[in-house]
Amino acid sequence: MAMASNVTPLISDHKRYAESLLVFLKLSRNIEVLEDWISSYFPEKIMKEIKAEKEKELMVLGIGSGPGQVECLVLKQLLKHWSKITDTVVEPNLFNINTYKGLAANETQVLDGVSFDWRQQTLQQFRQETQDRPLKKYHFIMLFQVLYYFEDLTEVFEYLKSILEDGGMILALIECDDCCIPLSTRQFPQFKMHDAVSTSDVEKAVAKAQLQFVKHRIKLNLDATGCLEGESKEGELLLDFLTQSPFIKETASETLYSDVIEYFKSIVLPESEDGKKFLRCDCDAIVIKK
Structure with missing residues:
Protein backbone atom coordinates (compact mmCIF):
# COMPACT_ATOMS: atom_id res chain seq x y z
CA MET A 1 0.00 0.00 0.00
CA ALA A 2 1.39 3.44 -0.88
CA MET A 3 2.59 5.73 1.83
CA ALA A 4 1.27 9.23 2.48
CA SER A 5 3.99 11.86 2.08
CA ASN A 6 2.38 15.15 3.11
CA VAL A 7 -0.28 13.96 5.53
CA THR A 8 -0.54 15.81 8.84
CA PRO A 9 -2.77 15.24 11.89
CA LEU A 10 -6.20 16.84 11.61
CA ILE A 11 -5.95 18.09 15.18
CA SER A 12 -3.05 20.36 14.12
CA ASP A 13 -5.39 22.36 11.84
CA HIS A 14 -7.91 23.86 14.27
CA LYS A 15 -10.19 25.40 11.65
CA ARG A 16 -10.36 22.29 9.47
CA TYR A 17 -10.87 20.08 12.51
CA ALA A 18 -13.78 22.19 13.74
CA GLU A 19 -15.41 22.24 10.29
CA SER A 20 -15.03 18.50 9.73
CA LEU A 21 -16.30 17.68 13.23
CA LEU A 22 -19.51 19.62 12.62
CA VAL A 23 -20.06 17.69 9.38
CA PHE A 24 -19.46 14.38 11.19
CA LEU A 25 -21.91 15.32 13.94
CA LYS A 26 -24.52 16.27 11.34
CA LEU A 27 -24.19 13.23 9.08
CA SER A 28 -24.11 10.74 11.95
CA ARG A 29 -27.18 12.40 13.51
CA ASN A 30 -24.94 12.38 16.58
CA ILE A 31 -26.75 15.20 18.36
CA GLU A 32 -30.24 13.84 17.74
CA VAL A 33 -29.37 10.31 18.87
CA LEU A 34 -27.48 11.52 21.93
CA GLU A 35 -30.34 13.88 22.79
CA ASP A 36 -32.68 10.88 22.96
CA TRP A 37 -30.19 8.96 25.12
CA ILE A 38 -29.45 11.90 27.41
CA SER A 39 -33.16 12.64 27.93
CA SER A 40 -33.93 9.02 28.85
CA TYR A 41 -30.92 7.12 30.23
CA PHE A 42 -29.03 10.04 31.73
CA PRO A 43 -31.62 11.32 34.26
CA GLU A 44 -32.36 7.89 35.73
CA LYS A 45 -28.96 6.19 35.61
CA ILE A 46 -26.48 9.03 36.00
CA MET A 47 -27.98 12.28 37.25
CA LYS A 48 -29.79 10.70 40.19
CA GLU A 49 -26.55 9.00 41.25
CA ILE A 50 -24.55 12.23 41.62
CA LYS A 51 -24.14 12.91 45.32
CA ALA A 52 -24.42 16.68 45.49
CA GLU A 53 -26.93 18.74 47.47
CA LYS A 54 -29.51 20.29 45.18
CA GLU A 55 -29.45 23.54 47.15
CA LYS A 56 -25.75 24.06 46.39
CA GLU A 57 -23.85 24.90 43.21
CA LEU A 58 -22.99 21.94 40.99
CA MET A 59 -19.39 22.01 39.78
CA VAL A 60 -18.99 20.58 36.27
CA LEU A 61 -15.85 20.06 34.16
CA GLY A 62 -15.88 19.47 30.40
CA ILE A 63 -12.65 18.18 28.86
CA GLY A 64 -12.33 18.50 25.09
CA SER A 65 -15.80 20.00 24.97
CA GLY A 66 -15.81 20.55 21.20
CA PRO A 67 -18.56 22.79 19.78
CA GLY A 68 -20.69 22.20 22.87
CA GLN A 69 -23.88 20.65 21.49
CA VAL A 70 -23.67 17.48 23.59
CA GLU A 71 -22.52 19.31 26.72
CA CYS A 72 -25.46 21.69 26.45
CA LEU A 73 -27.85 18.74 26.29
CA VAL A 74 -26.34 17.41 29.51
CA LEU A 75 -26.44 20.82 31.20
CA LYS A 76 -30.15 21.17 30.42
CA GLN A 77 -30.81 17.90 32.21
CA LEU A 78 -28.62 18.85 35.19
CA LEU A 79 -30.52 22.13 35.56
CA LYS A 80 -33.65 20.14 36.37
CA HIS A 81 -32.00 19.17 39.68
CA TRP A 82 -29.51 21.96 40.34
CA SER A 83 -30.50 25.57 39.73
CA LYS A 84 -26.90 26.82 39.85
CA ILE A 85 -24.08 25.24 37.83
CA THR A 86 -20.53 26.28 37.00
CA ASP A 87 -19.18 24.56 33.90
CA THR A 88 -15.42 24.78 33.36
CA VAL A 89 -14.88 24.22 29.64
CA VAL A 90 -11.39 22.96 28.73
CA GLU A 91 -11.07 23.00 24.93
CA PRO A 92 -7.87 23.89 23.00
CA ASN A 93 -9.57 24.62 19.67
CA LEU A 94 -10.56 28.30 19.45
CA PHE A 95 -13.05 27.63 16.63
CA ASN A 96 -14.83 25.06 18.81
CA ILE A 97 -14.90 27.40 21.79
CA ASN A 98 -16.39 30.20 19.70
CA THR A 99 -19.04 27.83 18.36
CA TYR A 100 -19.83 26.73 21.91
CA LYS A 101 -20.03 30.33 23.12
CA GLY A 102 -22.43 31.17 20.29
CA LEU A 103 -24.61 28.18 21.15
CA ALA A 104 -24.68 29.12 24.83
CA ALA A 105 -25.54 32.74 23.95
CA ASN A 106 -28.44 31.58 21.76
CA GLU A 107 -29.78 29.41 24.57
CA THR A 108 -29.35 31.87 27.42
CA GLN A 109 -32.88 31.37 28.72
CA VAL A 110 -32.68 27.57 28.62
CA LEU A 111 -29.24 27.60 30.26
CA ASP A 112 -30.18 30.20 32.85
CA GLY A 113 -28.33 29.23 36.00
CA VAL A 114 -25.18 28.03 34.22
CA SER A 115 -22.02 30.12 34.41
CA PHE A 116 -19.18 29.18 32.07
CA ASP A 117 -15.46 29.31 32.77
CA TRP A 118 -13.91 29.18 29.29
CA ARG A 119 -10.39 27.70 29.06
CA GLN A 120 -8.73 27.53 25.65
CA GLN A 121 -6.31 24.87 26.86
CA THR A 122 -5.40 21.23 26.63
CA LEU A 123 -5.95 19.16 29.76
CA GLN A 124 -2.19 19.21 30.36
CA GLN A 125 -2.11 23.03 30.20
CA PHE A 126 -5.13 23.23 32.50
CA ARG A 127 -3.39 20.97 35.02
CA GLN A 128 -0.16 22.97 34.90
CA GLU A 129 -2.00 26.26 35.40
CA THR A 130 -3.98 24.99 38.39
CA GLN A 131 -1.38 22.77 40.08
CA ASP A 132 -0.17 25.46 42.51
CA ARG A 133 -3.69 26.50 43.53
CA PRO A 134 -5.92 24.89 46.16
CA LEU A 135 -7.37 21.71 44.65
CA LYS A 136 -10.73 22.41 43.05
CA LYS A 137 -13.10 19.47 42.87
CA TYR A 138 -16.01 18.69 40.59
CA PHE A 150 -4.01 11.06 25.82
CA GLU A 151 -0.88 8.94 25.98
CA ASP A 152 -1.39 7.54 29.49
CA LEU A 153 -5.05 6.86 30.20
CA THR A 154 -4.40 5.41 33.64
CA GLU A 155 -2.61 8.58 34.72
CA VAL A 156 -5.46 10.70 33.30
CA PHE A 157 -8.07 8.80 35.29
CA GLU A 158 -5.92 8.94 38.44
CA TYR A 159 -5.91 12.72 38.01
CA LEU A 160 -9.64 12.88 37.36
CA LYS A 161 -10.23 10.77 40.46
CA SER A 162 -8.22 13.29 42.51
CA ILE A 163 -10.41 16.20 41.36
CA LEU A 164 -13.73 14.33 41.54
CA GLU A 165 -15.85 14.83 44.62
CA ASP A 166 -16.81 11.75 46.61
CA GLY A 167 -20.08 10.61 45.10
CA GLY A 168 -19.22 12.40 41.85
CA MET A 169 -19.48 10.88 38.40
CA ILE A 170 -17.64 10.90 35.07
CA LEU A 171 -19.29 10.37 31.69
CA ALA A 172 -16.93 9.41 28.85
CA LEU A 173 -17.95 8.75 25.24
CA ILE A 174 -15.64 6.77 22.96
CA GLU A 175 -16.11 5.11 19.58
CA CYS A 176 -16.69 1.37 19.70
CA ASP A 177 -13.86 -0.89 18.54
CA ASP A 178 -15.78 -2.27 15.55
CA CYS A 179 -16.77 1.11 14.08
CA CYS A 180 -15.48 3.05 11.10
CA ILE A 181 -12.81 5.32 12.60
CA PRO A 182 -11.12 2.73 14.88
CA LEU A 183 -11.20 0.25 11.98
CA SER A 184 -9.59 2.73 9.58
CA THR A 185 -6.99 3.68 12.18
CA ARG A 186 -5.85 0.07 12.27
CA GLN A 187 -6.12 -0.34 8.49
CA PHE A 188 -4.03 2.74 7.64
CA PRO A 189 -1.32 3.19 10.30
CA GLN A 190 0.63 5.46 7.95
CA PHE A 191 -1.86 8.22 8.63
CA LYS A 192 -0.88 10.32 11.60
CA MET A 193 -4.19 9.72 13.31
CA HIS A 194 -4.87 9.58 17.02
CA ASP A 195 -3.97 6.39 18.86
CA ALA A 196 -6.26 3.43 18.29
CA VAL A 197 -7.62 3.65 21.83
CA SER A 198 -10.38 1.13 22.42
CA THR A 199 -13.15 0.81 24.94
CA SER A 200 -11.20 -2.03 26.58
CA ASP A 201 -8.20 0.31 27.05
CA VAL A 202 -10.45 2.80 28.83
CA GLU A 203 -11.97 0.09 31.00
CA LYS A 204 -8.51 -1.12 32.06
CA ALA A 205 -7.39 2.42 32.91
CA VAL A 206 -10.54 3.10 34.94
CA ALA A 207 -10.11 -0.20 36.83
CA LYS A 208 -6.46 0.63 37.63
CA ALA A 209 -7.62 3.96 39.03
CA GLN A 210 -9.96 1.93 41.28
CA LEU A 211 -13.13 3.52 39.97
CA GLN A 212 -16.42 1.72 39.39
CA PHE A 213 -17.99 1.90 35.93
CA VAL A 214 -20.78 0.63 33.71
CA LYS A 215 -20.96 0.72 29.91
CA HIS A 216 -23.82 1.52 27.55
CA ARG A 217 -23.67 1.22 23.75
CA ILE A 218 -25.24 4.02 21.70
CA LYS A 219 -26.00 3.09 18.10
CA LEU A 220 -25.06 5.62 15.41
CA ASN A 221 -24.94 5.23 11.64
CA LEU A 222 -22.96 7.70 9.53
CA ASP A 223 -24.19 8.81 6.11
CA ALA A 224 -20.94 8.58 4.16
CA THR A 225 -22.52 8.86 0.70
CA GLY A 226 -20.99 12.28 0.06
CA CYS A 227 -17.39 11.13 0.47
CA LEU A 228 -17.80 7.71 -1.17
CA GLU A 229 -19.93 8.68 -4.17
CA GLY A 230 -19.28 11.89 -6.10
CA GLU A 231 -17.54 15.03 -4.89
CA SER A 232 -18.69 17.71 -2.50
CA LYS A 233 -17.21 20.08 0.08
CA GLU A 234 -19.14 18.26 2.80
CA GLY A 235 -17.87 14.89 1.59
CA GLN A 244 -8.14 12.39 11.00
CA SER A 245 -6.04 14.12 8.33
CA PRO A 246 -6.76 17.58 6.83
CA PHE A 247 -7.21 17.95 3.07
CA ILE A 248 -6.57 14.24 2.60
CA LYS A 249 -7.68 14.33 -1.02
CA GLU A 250 -4.83 16.72 -1.84
CA THR A 251 -2.15 15.40 0.49
CA ALA A 252 -2.43 11.64 -0.08
CA SER A 253 -1.15 9.92 -3.22
CA GLU A 254 -3.78 8.88 -5.76
CA THR A 255 -3.19 5.24 -4.87
CA LEU A 256 -3.59 5.79 -1.16
CA TYR A 257 -6.66 7.97 -1.63
CA SER A 258 -8.21 5.26 -3.79
CA ASP A 259 -7.34 2.61 -1.19
CA VAL A 260 -9.03 4.67 1.53
CA ILE A 261 -12.23 5.13 -0.48
CA GLU A 262 -12.35 1.43 -1.40
CA TYR A 263 -11.78 0.42 2.20
CA PHE A 264 -14.66 2.51 3.49
CA LYS A 265 -16.85 1.13 0.70
CA SER A 266 -15.95 -2.38 1.87
CA ILE A 267 -17.31 -1.73 5.38
CA VAL A 268 -20.53 0.01 4.31
CA LEU A 269 -23.52 -1.38 6.18
CA PRO A 270 -25.82 -3.66 4.16
CA GLU A 271 -28.85 -1.59 5.15
CA SER A 272 -29.49 1.23 2.71
CA GLU A 273 -31.92 4.10 2.46
CA ASP A 274 -32.59 5.96 -0.79
CA GLY A 275 -29.31 4.72 -2.20
CA LYS A 276 -27.27 6.19 0.66
CA LYS A 277 -24.20 4.47 2.08
CA PHE A 278 -23.89 4.18 5.85
CA LEU A 279 -20.94 3.36 8.09
CA ARG A 280 -21.28 2.15 11.66
CA CYS A 281 -20.06 4.73 14.18
CA ASP A 282 -21.56 3.48 17.45
CA CYS A 283 -20.05 4.80 20.64
CA ASP A 284 -19.77 3.48 24.18
CA ALA A 285 -20.89 5.63 27.07
CA ILE A 286 -18.71 4.75 30.04
CA VAL A 287 -20.28 5.89 33.30
CA ILE A 288 -17.77 6.12 36.16
CA LYS A 289 -18.55 6.58 39.82
CA LYS A 290 -16.28 7.55 42.73
Whole structure:
Protein backbone atom coordinates (compact mmCIF):
# COMPACT_ATOMS: atom_id res chain seq x y z
CA MET A 1 0.00 0.00 0.00
CA ALA A 2 1.39 3.44 -0.88
CA MET A 3 2.59 5.73 1.83
CA ALA A 4 1.27 9.23 2.48
CA SER A 5 3.99 11.86 2.08
CA ASN A 6 2.38 15.15 3.11
CA VAL A 7 -0.28 13.96 5.53
CA THR A 8 -0.54 15.81 8.84
CA PRO A 9 -2.77 15.24 11.89
CA LEU A 10 -6.20 16.84 11.61
CA ILE A 11 -5.95 18.09 15.18
CA SER A 12 -3.05 20.36 14.12
CA ASP A 13 -5.39 22.36 11.84
CA HIS A 14 -7.91 23.86 14.27
CA LYS A 15 -10.19 25.40 11.65
CA ARG A 16 -10.36 22.29 9.47
CA TYR A 17 -10.87 20.08 12.51
CA ALA A 18 -13.78 22.19 13.74
CA GLU A 19 -15.41 22.24 10.29
CA SER A 20 -15.03 18.50 9.73
CA LEU A 21 -16.30 17.68 13.23
CA LEU A 22 -19.51 19.62 12.62
CA VAL A 23 -20.06 17.69 9.38
CA PHE A 24 -19.46 14.38 11.19
CA LEU A 25 -21.91 15.32 13.94
CA LYS A 26 -24.52 16.27 11.34
CA LEU A 27 -24.19 13.23 9.08
CA SER A 28 -24.11 10.74 11.95
CA ARG A 29 -27.18 12.40 13.51
CA ASN A 30 -24.94 12.38 16.58
CA ILE A 31 -26.75 15.20 18.36
CA GLU A 32 -30.24 13.84 17.74
CA VAL A 33 -29.37 10.31 18.87
CA LEU A 34 -27.48 11.52 21.93
CA GLU A 35 -30.34 13.88 22.79
CA ASP A 36 -32.68 10.88 22.96
CA TRP A 37 -30.19 8.96 25.12
CA ILE A 38 -29.45 11.90 27.41
CA SER A 39 -33.16 12.64 27.93
CA SER A 40 -33.93 9.02 28.85
CA TYR A 41 -30.92 7.12 30.23
CA PHE A 42 -29.03 10.04 31.73
CA PRO A 43 -31.62 11.32 34.26
CA GLU A 44 -32.36 7.89 35.73
CA LYS A 45 -28.96 6.19 35.61
CA ILE A 46 -26.48 9.03 36.00
CA MET A 47 -27.98 12.28 37.25
CA LYS A 48 -29.79 10.70 40.19
CA GLU A 49 -26.55 9.00 41.25
CA ILE A 50 -24.55 12.23 41.62
CA LYS A 51 -24.14 12.91 45.32
CA ALA A 52 -24.42 16.68 45.49
CA GLU A 53 -26.93 18.74 47.47
CA LYS A 54 -29.51 20.29 45.18
CA GLU A 55 -29.45 23.54 47.15
CA LYS A 56 -25.75 24.06 46.39
CA GLU A 57 -23.85 24.90 43.21
CA LEU A 58 -22.99 21.94 40.99
CA MET A 59 -19.39 22.01 39.78
CA VAL A 60 -18.99 20.58 36.27
CA LEU A 61 -15.85 20.06 34.16
CA GLY A 62 -15.88 19.47 30.40
CA ILE A 63 -12.65 18.18 28.86
CA GLY A 64 -12.33 18.50 25.09
CA SER A 65 -15.80 20.00 24.97
CA GLY A 66 -15.81 20.55 21.20
CA PRO A 67 -18.56 22.79 19.78
CA GLY A 68 -20.69 22.20 22.87
CA GLN A 69 -23.88 20.65 21.49
CA VAL A 70 -23.67 17.48 23.59
CA GLU A 71 -22.52 19.31 26.72
CA CYS A 72 -25.46 21.69 26.45
CA LEU A 73 -27.85 18.74 26.29
CA VAL A 74 -26.34 17.41 29.51
CA LEU A 75 -26.44 20.82 31.20
CA LYS A 76 -30.15 21.17 30.42
CA GLN A 77 -30.81 17.90 32.21
CA LEU A 78 -28.62 18.85 35.19
CA LEU A 79 -30.52 22.13 35.56
CA LYS A 80 -33.65 20.14 36.37
CA HIS A 81 -32.00 19.17 39.68
CA TRP A 82 -29.51 21.96 40.34
CA SER A 83 -30.50 25.57 39.73
CA LYS A 84 -26.90 26.82 39.85
CA ILE A 85 -24.08 25.24 37.83
CA THR A 86 -20.53 26.28 37.00
CA ASP A 87 -19.18 24.56 33.90
CA THR A 88 -15.42 24.78 33.36
CA VAL A 89 -14.88 24.22 29.64
CA VAL A 90 -11.39 22.96 28.73
CA GLU A 91 -11.07 23.00 24.93
CA PRO A 92 -7.87 23.89 23.00
CA ASN A 93 -9.57 24.62 19.67
CA LEU A 94 -10.56 28.30 19.45
CA PHE A 95 -13.05 27.63 16.63
CA ASN A 96 -14.83 25.06 18.81
CA ILE A 97 -14.90 27.40 21.79
CA ASN A 98 -16.39 30.20 19.70
CA THR A 99 -19.04 27.83 18.36
CA TYR A 100 -19.83 26.73 21.91
CA LYS A 101 -20.03 30.33 23.12
CA GLY A 102 -22.43 31.17 20.29
CA LEU A 103 -24.61 28.18 21.15
CA ALA A 104 -24.68 29.12 24.83
CA ALA A 105 -25.54 32.74 23.95
CA ASN A 106 -28.44 31.58 21.76
CA GLU A 107 -29.78 29.41 24.57
CA THR A 108 -29.35 31.87 27.42
CA GLN A 109 -32.88 31.37 28.72
CA VAL A 110 -32.68 27.57 28.62
CA LEU A 111 -29.24 27.60 30.26
CA ASP A 112 -30.18 30.20 32.85
CA GLY A 113 -28.33 29.23 36.00
CA VAL A 114 -25.18 28.03 34.22
CA SER A 115 -22.02 30.12 34.41
CA PHE A 116 -19.18 29.18 32.07
CA ASP A 117 -15.46 29.31 32.77
CA TRP A 118 -13.91 29.18 29.29
CA ARG A 119 -10.39 27.70 29.06
CA GLN A 120 -8.73 27.53 25.65
CA GLN A 121 -6.31 24.87 26.86
CA THR A 122 -5.40 21.23 26.63
CA LEU A 123 -5.95 19.16 29.76
CA GLN A 124 -2.19 19.21 30.36
CA GLN A 125 -2.11 23.03 30.20
CA PHE A 126 -5.13 23.23 32.50
CA ARG A 127 -3.39 20.97 35.02
CA GLN A 128 -0.16 22.97 34.90
CA GLU A 129 -2.00 26.26 35.40
CA THR A 130 -3.98 24.99 38.39
CA GLN A 131 -1.38 22.77 40.08
CA ASP A 132 -0.17 25.46 42.51
CA ARG A 133 -3.69 26.50 43.53
CA PRO A 134 -5.92 24.89 46.16
CA LEU A 135 -7.37 21.71 44.65
CA LYS A 136 -10.73 22.41 43.05
CA LYS A 137 -13.10 19.47 42.87
CA TYR A 138 -16.01 18.69 40.59
CA HIS A 139 -19.25 16.77 40.99
CA PHE A 140 -19.50 15.80 37.33
CA ILE A 141 -16.85 15.48 34.59
CA MET A 142 -17.50 15.02 30.85
CA LEU A 143 -15.07 13.62 28.27
CA PHE A 144 -16.78 13.29 24.90
CA GLN A 145 -14.71 11.67 22.12
CA VAL A 146 -11.43 12.98 23.51
CA LEU A 147 -9.71 9.99 25.16
CA TYR A 148 -7.83 9.18 21.94
CA TYR A 149 -5.54 12.15 22.48
CA PHE A 150 -4.01 11.06 25.82
CA GLU A 151 -0.88 8.94 25.98
CA ASP A 152 -1.39 7.54 29.49
CA LEU A 153 -5.05 6.86 30.20
CA THR A 154 -4.40 5.41 33.64
CA GLU A 155 -2.61 8.58 34.72
CA VAL A 156 -5.46 10.70 33.30
CA PHE A 157 -8.07 8.80 35.29
CA GLU A 158 -5.92 8.94 38.44
CA TYR A 159 -5.91 12.72 38.01
CA LEU A 160 -9.64 12.88 37.36
CA LYS A 161 -10.23 10.77 40.46
CA SER A 162 -8.22 13.29 42.51
CA ILE A 163 -10.41 16.20 41.36
CA LEU A 164 -13.73 14.33 41.54
CA GLU A 165 -15.85 14.83 44.62
CA ASP A 166 -16.81 11.75 46.61
CA GLY A 167 -20.08 10.61 45.10
CA GLY A 168 -19.22 12.40 41.85
CA MET A 169 -19.48 10.88 38.40
CA ILE A 170 -17.64 10.90 35.07
CA LEU A 171 -19.29 10.37 31.69
CA ALA A 172 -16.93 9.41 28.85
CA LEU A 173 -17.95 8.75 25.24
CA ILE A 174 -15.64 6.77 22.96
CA GLU A 175 -16.11 5.11 19.58
CA CYS A 176 -16.69 1.37 19.70
CA ASP A 177 -13.86 -0.89 18.54
CA ASP A 178 -15.78 -2.27 15.55
CA CYS A 179 -16.77 1.11 14.08
CA CYS A 180 -15.48 3.05 11.10
CA ILE A 181 -12.81 5.32 12.60
CA PRO A 182 -11.12 2.73 14.88
CA LEU A 183 -11.20 0.25 11.98
CA SER A 184 -9.59 2.73 9.58
CA THR A 185 -6.99 3.68 12.18
CA ARG A 186 -5.85 0.07 12.27
CA GLN A 187 -6.12 -0.34 8.49
CA PHE A 188 -4.03 2.74 7.64
CA PRO A 189 -1.32 3.19 10.30
CA GLN A 190 0.63 5.46 7.95
CA PHE A 191 -1.86 8.22 8.63
CA LYS A 192 -0.88 10.32 11.60
CA MET A 193 -4.19 9.72 13.31
CA HIS A 194 -4.87 9.58 17.02
CA ASP A 195 -3.97 6.39 18.86
CA ALA A 196 -6.26 3.43 18.29
CA VAL A 197 -7.62 3.65 21.83
CA SER A 198 -10.38 1.13 22.42
CA THR A 199 -13.15 0.81 24.94
CA SER A 200 -11.20 -2.03 26.58
CA ASP A 201 -8.20 0.31 27.05
CA VAL A 202 -10.45 2.80 28.83
CA GLU A 203 -11.97 0.09 31.00
CA LYS A 204 -8.51 -1.12 32.06
CA ALA A 205 -7.39 2.42 32.91
CA VAL A 206 -10.54 3.10 34.94
CA ALA A 207 -10.11 -0.20 36.83
CA LYS A 208 -6.46 0.63 37.63
CA ALA A 209 -7.62 3.96 39.03
CA GLN A 210 -9.96 1.93 41.28
CA LEU A 211 -13.13 3.52 39.97
CA GLN A 212 -16.42 1.72 39.39
CA PHE A 213 -17.99 1.90 35.93
CA VAL A 214 -20.78 0.63 33.71
CA LYS A 215 -20.96 0.72 29.91
CA HIS A 216 -23.82 1.52 27.55
CA ARG A 217 -23.67 1.22 23.75
CA ILE A 218 -25.24 4.02 21.70
CA LYS A 219 -26.00 3.09 18.10
CA LEU A 220 -25.06 5.62 15.41
CA ASN A 221 -24.94 5.23 11.64
CA LEU A 222 -22.96 7.70 9.53
CA ASP A 223 -24.19 8.81 6.11
CA ALA A 224 -20.94 8.58 4.16
CA THR A 225 -22.52 8.86 0.70
CA GLY A 226 -20.99 12.28 0.06
CA CYS A 227 -17.39 11.13 0.47
CA LEU A 228 -17.80 7.71 -1.17
CA GLU A 229 -19.93 8.68 -4.17
CA GLY A 230 -19.28 11.89 -6.10
CA GLU A 231 -17.54 15.03 -4.89
CA SER A 232 -18.69 17.71 -2.50
CA LYS A 233 -17.21 20.08 0.08
CA GLU A 234 -19.14 18.26 2.80
CA GLY A 235 -17.87 14.89 1.59
CA GLU A 236 -14.27 16.07 1.66
CA LEU A 237 -14.66 17.39 5.19
CA LEU A 238 -16.18 14.10 6.33
CA LEU A 239 -13.32 12.10 4.81
CA ASP A 240 -10.86 14.37 6.61
CA PHE A 241 -12.57 13.51 9.89
CA LEU A 242 -12.71 9.79 9.14
CA THR A 243 -8.97 9.72 8.40
CA GLN A 244 -8.14 12.39 11.00
CA SER A 245 -6.04 14.12 8.33
CA PRO A 246 -6.76 17.58 6.83
CA PHE A 247 -7.21 17.95 3.07
CA ILE A 248 -6.57 14.24 2.60
CA LYS A 249 -7.68 14.33 -1.02
CA GLU A 250 -4.83 16.72 -1.84
CA THR A 251 -2.15 15.40 0.49
CA ALA A 252 -2.43 11.64 -0.08
CA SER A 253 -1.15 9.92 -3.22
CA GLU A 254 -3.78 8.88 -5.76
CA THR A 255 -3.19 5.24 -4.87
CA LEU A 256 -3.59 5.79 -1.16
CA TYR A 257 -6.66 7.97 -1.63
CA SER A 258 -8.21 5.26 -3.79
CA ASP A 259 -7.34 2.61 -1.19
CA VAL A 260 -9.03 4.67 1.53
CA ILE A 261 -12.23 5.13 -0.48
CA GLU A 262 -12.35 1.43 -1.40
CA TYR A 263 -11.78 0.42 2.20
CA PHE A 264 -14.66 2.51 3.49
CA LYS A 265 -16.85 1.13 0.70
CA SER A 266 -15.95 -2.38 1.87
CA ILE A 267 -17.31 -1.73 5.38
CA VAL A 268 -20.53 0.01 4.31
CA LEU A 269 -23.52 -1.38 6.18
CA PRO A 270 -25.82 -3.66 4.16
CA GLU A 271 -28.85 -1.59 5.15
CA SER A 272 -29.49 1.23 2.71
CA GLU A 273 -31.92 4.10 2.46
CA ASP A 274 -32.59 5.96 -0.79
CA GLY A 275 -29.31 4.72 -2.20
CA LYS A 276 -27.27 6.19 0.66
CA LYS A 277 -24.20 4.47 2.08
CA PHE A 278 -23.89 4.18 5.85
CA LEU A 279 -20.94 3.36 8.09
CA ARG A 280 -21.28 2.15 11.66
CA CYS A 281 -20.06 4.73 14.18
CA ASP A 282 -21.56 3.48 17.45
CA CYS A 283 -20.05 4.80 20.64
CA ASP A 284 -19.77 3.48 24.18
CA ALA A 285 -20.89 5.63 27.07
CA ILE A 286 -18.71 4.75 30.04
CA VAL A 287 -20.28 5.89 33.30
CA ILE A 288 -17.77 6.12 36.16
CA LYS A 289 -18.55 6.58 39.82
CA LYS A 290 -16.28 7.55 42.73
